[in-house]
Structure formats: structure tokens, C-alpha cells
Amino acid sequence: MQRDQSEPLIAIVDDDENVRDTLSALVRDSGFGAVCCPDIASFMALGDPPQVNLALIDLRLRGESGLTLAIHIRERYEIPIVMLTGVGDEIDKIIGLETGADDYLIKPFNPRELVARIRAVLRRYGHGSAKPGIASGPGISFRDMRVDVQSRRLLDADGEEVPLTNAEYRLLEYFVRNPNRVIPRPELLTELGSDMERYVDRTIDVLILRLRRKIELVPSKPVHLLTRRTQGYIFDLGPDHP
Structure with a gap:
């Protein structure tokens, strides 16, 4: 089935096939498109610039670091980044000024919270605003x-x-x-x-x-x-x- 081109496209960068399948099903069920990348090279192969609206990156990729990819993206493209991390990772490095990650979530996480985080980050970048005509509140x-x-x-x-x-x-x-x-x-x-x-x-x-x-x-x-x-x-x- 052909993807609706109006849907924001999420790049899922994770070396675990089961995680990739689970995350891609989750984002597709939430109204996004998904492209799965098992490693940094696969993300790089998406093009220059990659035609994606957000990168969802696991910090610990097999044999490499998701931080390396996050820094590469931030230095070159205006693509928002959400990091997935384990409980043993040092959060200050992930959210440090040098990486430019827009948000992060620690595993295991609530799927609904991940989708909410993705929507919020995309809205900040002008993609898929949460509600048309949203009014300012208190x-x-x-x-x-x-x-x-x-x-x-x-x-x-x-x-x-x-x-x-x-x-x-x-x-x-x-x-x-x-x-x-x-x-x-x-x-x-x-x-x-x-x-x-x-x-x-x-x-x-x-x-x-x-x-x-x-x-x-x-x-x-x-x-x-x-x-x-x-x-x-x-x-x-x-x-x-x-």
C-alpha cells in the first residue's frame, strides 16, 4: 500500500529487528510513515538530505553510537531527533548541548508517551500541528x-x-x-x-x-x-x- 505523502515520515534507527518492527507498527498505527534503519549506514543511504521528518534513534547501536548519528544530523540538517536510551546511560551526555537531541525516552517506555513526544517535537518543527486553530490559554x-x-x-x-x-x-x-x-x-x-x-x-x-x-x-x-x-x-x- 502506498504511503500518504502528507504523513510525517519517521526514520527508526535501531539494531534490534523486533524493536524496529514494533516501533514501525506503532508509528504507522498513529498516523505516521516509517522507514527502518538497522544501522547508521542505512540511515545515510536515505539520501542527502534524508527525506524524513524525524529521526528516532537508539543510543546503543551494535558496534556504534546513536550519538554519532545525532551529531551528524544536527550539524547538517534541520531534522528533529528523539533518542531512545537505556536506564544505565548518562542522560546529560544525551541531552548535552553538543548533540542537539530534541527529546529522549528511557526504555522501557509507554508507547502512548512515545507517540505524544513525537507529535510534540514534530509540531515544534511545523509538521502535523496538534490541533488546527489551537488557541492560547492561561x-x-x-x-x-x-x-x-x-x-x-x-x-x-x-x-x-x-x-x-x-x-x-x-x-x-x-x-x-x-x-x-x-x-x-x-x-x-x-x-x-x-x-x-x-x-x-x-x-x-x-x-x-x-x-x-x-x-x-x-x-x-x-x-x-x-x-x-x-x-x-x-x-x-x-x-x-x-
Whole structure:
């Protein structure tokens, strides 16, 4: 059966045939197209640039690293990346600034959550928007930006969405809902959920660096997301807020 060309096409890069079959069935049942790649070379063979809308990459490929492919994609193409990782992998390396992965999920994962993550990332890149005519909902503002808690988006002064990963958004919303309070790292890790609880404070530090790049005018001199040494972080909404 010929694929509907309007469907976003997902490249599934995993060296386990059973996993590839399961994931391809899942994404196809969810309204996406799927192309399976057992290794990096197979993904490269898709073309330059590859005609796919998102790359779903397993971190641990047989004899090679999914990070290598993620870095290759980010350096050359505007293709969103979702990483699949094992519980023993170091998350701060996966979501580090050098890889540019848009989101990640730890195995075993809920299939519905994976589909939701894929939809969210595609929407940020302008593919398959979640709901036509989605209206802005209740929000919390700082400077000229607004966190829309209904649609789970960060909007700039022009109402355009600022792309955030799932973890970045969850962290930012928690900060703006708890302004002017020093929040220790363990509390932030708890807020991010059970998929983060095995990881150390460094995970939070990496996310903070990424958030500052997106919300601060001068990331090296933040005025909203501030560090309180040995204590944690505090969020200042600005002079228009008590």
C-alpha cells in the first residue's frame, strides 16, 4: 500500500529487528510513515538530505553510537531527533548541548508517551500541528515571553513558539509556577519524573544551560534563571511581578 505523502515520515534507527518492527507498527498505527534503519549506514543511504521528518534513534547501536548519528544530523540538517536510551546511560551526555537531541525516552517506555513526544517535537518543527486553530490559554509572563500552560508552549514577543524539549518545558513551567523561591536540585529532579530519578545533579545543570540559551538575553549573565550556590536555583519573573 502506498504511503500518504502528507504523513510525517519517521526514520527508526535501531539494531534490534523486533524493536524496529514494533516501533514501525506503532508509528504507522498513529498516523505516521516509517522507514527502518538497522544501522547508521542505512540511515545515510536515505539520501542527502534524508527525506524524513524525524529521526528516532537508539543510543546503543551494535558496534556504534546513536550519538554519532545525532551529531551528524544536527550539524547538517534541520531534522528533529528523539533518542531512545537505556536506564544505565548518562542522560546529560544525551541531552548535552553538543548533540542537539530534541527529546529522549528511557526504555522501557509507554508507547502512548512515545507517540505524544513525537507529535510534540514534530509540531515544534511545523509538521502535523496538534490541533488546527489551537488557541492560547492561561499563561505566565516574564520579560516579553509567556509560558502557555494550556498548550505547554513558550511563546516569544511575537507569539511565536520557542522550541523546548519535554524536559526543558517541564522544568521551566515548574520555575514560573514557583517564582522567587530557591529550589534545590533534588526537588527539580523529582518534578521531572521517574525517568530522571536515577541521575545526578549534573542532569539539572545541563538543562539549566539549555534553558538559559533560550530565555535569557545574555545567557552568561542571567536575570531570570539564577543560581544560588550550594542551594539550587531561583526564578525571577521580573519587576512587573511581586
